[in-house]
Amino acid sequence: MADFQTPEFREYPAVPNTLIPNATAHLSPFVAKPEHQEQLGFPGELVDNWEEKAIDKMGDLLGKYRSLRVYLDSCVKCGSCTDKCHYFQGTSDPKNMPVARQDLMRSVYRRYFTFAGKTLSKFGLGGIVGAREMNREVLDEWYSYFHQCSQCRRCSVFCPYGIDTAEISMAAREIMDHVGLGQKYCNEILGKLQKVGNNLGLPEPALKATLAEYGEEIEDDTGLPVRLPLDVKGADILLITPSADFFAEPHIDGLMGYAKVFHEAGVSWTLSSYASEAANFSMFIGSYSNMKICAERIRDAAIELGVKRIIVGECGHAWRVAYSFWNTVAGIGSGADENDVYAQKLQKQLDHSFKQPTHICEFTYDLIQKGKLRFNKAENDHRTVTFHDSCNVARGSRMGDWAGGQFDIPRAVIKACCNNYVDMDPDSIKEKTYCCGGGGGLLTDDLMEIRVKGALPRMEALKDVSDNKGVNTLAAICAICKAQFAKVLPYYNFPMSMLVSTHQLVGEALVMTGSEQEKELMEEEAEASEED
Amino acid sequence: MSVLYALLFYVAFVLLVGGVGFKIYQYWSTPAPLKIPTTPAPTTRGGVVFRIGREVVLFESLFKSNKWIWLFGYMFHVGLALVLIRHGRYFQEVGPLLKFLQPFGIYAGFAMVAGLLGLWARRILVERIRYITGPSDHLILALLVGIGASGLMMKFVKHTDIVAVKVFFQNMMQFNLGALSLPGDPVLMLHLFLVAVLMIIFPLSKLLHAPGIFFSPTRNQVDNPREKRHIAPWAAEMEK
Numbered sequence: 001m002a003d004f005q006t007p008e009f010r011e012y013p014a015v016p017n018t019l020i021p022n023a024t025a026h027l028s029p030f031v032a033k034p035e036h037q038e039q040l041g042f043p044g045e046l047v048d049n050w051e052e053k054a055i056d057k058m059g060d061l062l063g064k065y066r067s068l069r070v071y072l073d074s075c076v077k078c079g080s081c082t083d084k085c086h087y088f089q090g091t092s093d094p095k096n097m098p099v100a101r102q103d104l105m106r107s108v109y110r111r112y113f114t115f116a117g118k119t120l121s122k123f124g125l126g127g128i129v130g131a132r133e134m135n136r137e138v139l140d141e142w143y144s145y146f147h148q149c150s151q152c153r154r155c156s157v158f159c160p161y162g163i164d165t166a167e168i169s170m171a172a173r174e175i176m177d178h179v180g181l182g183q184k185y186c187n188e189i190l191g192k193l194q195k196v197g198n199n200l201g202l203p204e205p206a207l208k209a210t211l212a213e214y215g216e217e218i219e220d221d222t223g224l225p226v227r228l229p230l231d232v233k234g235a236d237i238l239l240i241t242p243s244a245d246f247f248a249e250p251h252i253d254g255l256m257g258y259a260k261v262f263h264e265a266g267v268s269w270t271l272s273s274y275a276s277e278a279a280n281f282s283m284f285i286g287s288y289s290n291m292k293i294c295a296e297r298i299r300d301a302a303i304e305l306g307v308k309r310i311i312v313g314e315c316g317h318a319w320r321v322a323y324s325f326w327n328t329v330a331g332i333g334s335g336a337d338e339n340d341v342y343a344q345k346l347q348k349q350l351d352h353s354f355k356q357p358t359h360i361c362e363f364t365y366d367l368i369q370k371g372k373l374r375f376n377k378a379e380n381d382h383r384t385v386t387f388h389d390s391c392n393v394a395r396g397s398r399m400g401d402w403a404g405g406q407f408d409i410p411r412a413v414i415k416a417c418c419n420n421y422v423d424m425d426p427d428s429i430k431e432k433t434y435c436c437g438g439g440g441g442l443l444t445d446d447l448m449e450i451r452v453k454g455a456l457p458r459m460e461a462l463k464d465v466s467d468n469k470g471v472n473t474l475a476a477i478c479a480i481c482k483a484q485f486a487k488v489l490p491y492y493n494f495p496m497s498m499l500v501s502t503h504q505l506v507g508e509a510l511v512m513t514g515s516e517q518e519k520e521l522m523e524e525e526a527e528a529s530e531e532d
Numbered sequence: 533m534s535v536l537y538a539l540l541f542y543v544a545f546v547l548l549v550g551g552v553g554f555k556i557y558q559y560w561s562t563p564a565p566l567k568i569p570t571t572p573a574p575t576t577r578g579g580v581v582f583r584i585g586r587e588v589v590l591f592e593s594l595f596k597s598n599k600w601i602w603l604f605g606y607m608f609h610v611g612l613a614l615v616l617i618r619h620g621r622y623f624q625e626v627g628p629l630l631k632f633l634q635p636f637g638i639y640a641g642f643a644m645v646a647g648l649l650g651l652w653a654r655r656i657l658v659e660r661i662r663y664i665t666g667p668s669d670h671l672i673l674a675l676l677v678g679i680g681a682s683g684l685m686m687k688f689v690k691h692t693d694i695v696a697v698k699v700f701f702q703n704m705m706q707f708n709l710g711a712l713s714l715p716g717d718p719v720l721m722l723h724l725f726l727v728a729v730l731m732i733i734f735p736l737s738k739l740l741h742a743p744g745i746f747f748s749p750t751r752n753q754v755d756n757p758r759e760k761r762h763i764a765p766w767a768a769e770m771e772k
Contacts, residue, residue, distance in 0.1 A: 069558065069562050070559055071744075073555070076741050077664045077665060077738070078601050078661075080593075080597040083660065099664050116737065157570055157593065159597075162751040164568065327761045335760040397571060403755065406572070
């Protein structure tokens, strides 16, 4: 175990913490090496005149992003957000209060981009309006605390002006990348994605072998020739899923759940070895250009394979990117202008009677609504399930046709295949959900301390339902949440086995036509009717 | 002195309108390249208008967050709004709306100052808010309390010649500089001076939250990224 203390559960519901200044000032992630930086078009190491370059880049972003401009101006320091961040709750470090985190950048903005800050600073009075020079101390603070934000947007729900700290931390990381100070974890992974096609750097042959193995596993279990096809030209559906689904637990069980649902629905589908990654960490580092490059792999694969429909697997930030940004950065969606040659190239090919892209939960939900899936809920009767709303799904995207579908649809899917379902504290779910603690590019071992501490509010809410409602299963719909919980649950004395993928629950209860499970059920039913 | 005050108000007015106008132009002309509404978000334009309306009129998000900040903030802003409407009587003939609001406007002055003092107390007493409070936050509160208190003084302690004040502003508005004459009341002078300062710092300070909220992409965007392609001009350049 590590050299830090897991936070103690507070009395529930918790009252705001007393401040411990600089409690996590020592935490910052490994710095990207020159090769990680350069492959993304950033300078390899901190450039000589970085102060000037950083201010220039900030000016550039202020002209490109209305959010940044408006949010740096508008904060009145009312304090509404101060107790809302899970990292603040877990660390008590005041710089983890959203407004204080923003102020790390706002102070520099005021110094270089506002009349009051520029003028007062000439007389050494910049402090009156909180203006600060850009210097090494400030940069180090940025590097530390902008990597203690998972960009979960919980603060933005409670801000009277909707100020979104994620926008600020993305901009800060983009600026740092541009002066040569990048984060190793995100930038290294993005390089692999852009070179090989997924975050793991898993090449086509390995992927093919893995998928074949899972197909066999399902066949052993169900007696049905379920396959996980790869690079099938002319398939109707392209599945884009986080690469963690190919190798990590419980992600794999989710992937097998999707395969069963596709098989039962009788649709033709495929994965792509060229675009074998839903994750797009470019969002975390605030890089529009890299986000576009990564998303274009998916666009290219879709065009190459000639698919009619794109479905996205269980992943939080990936669904935000897919739902909210794909249409913008790569034209993957609907409703492009007639003259928009770039977007029309793919959009002409897609079937717009479906949502493009579609979330796997939307796909399954739709089949359930149409009565096309049969479940034996008893398979999940040993479980009392609760659902963790992923921050990016909850506050950065939607499912279905109605606002809030992202909350209703996964719950409806779970309830369709489980008899025992309980929600956690209303202040910790849906739009008020807490981040798992590992989002936003923080899912790396060098940030283990902040990950464990940031998980505190979610773990407290889980403890509450586990103690009082008998919850023994935590269902997630995000690859990062799953990987984070798998690591963090033991720190809080929960068994790792309580964590499941949402489509794992689906896969376990699904009674596929012609399967062993169906035969068993029919026998049981026949016996039951004989007894009558 | 009267001419000096008139000049001060001309300058303050130009800086306020010009400054806020410039900031609004700047917000307007800066693109929002990505769809980032905080969801669940309205799926129609009308829904967005309703959402922003709730934020502006009811402070909905703040209410979700913290009832004390909401209460004091709401008292101050509603009080200020009523007081401002009531001050319309110095610039125009008193119509039915002003007549109706007159009694509320008087007490609104107290609500406004009480709200401000509540917010100020939080800045001192609540550790988290004390941490994020800077000198300018105290100064702006002092300015607003100063304006409110001096205004209340003239209403409830020592009346000033408001008819003369009205004549002053009407002459000012007609650029009738020769006829300018303000009552020589120090409380009035202070009140007017602080108001002019407030007008000048408005576009230079956090008071920009007032136009800012209308331009906040997390609040003013329609949630329809799958249905309609949204692209900023600088981003479209990358596709050429």
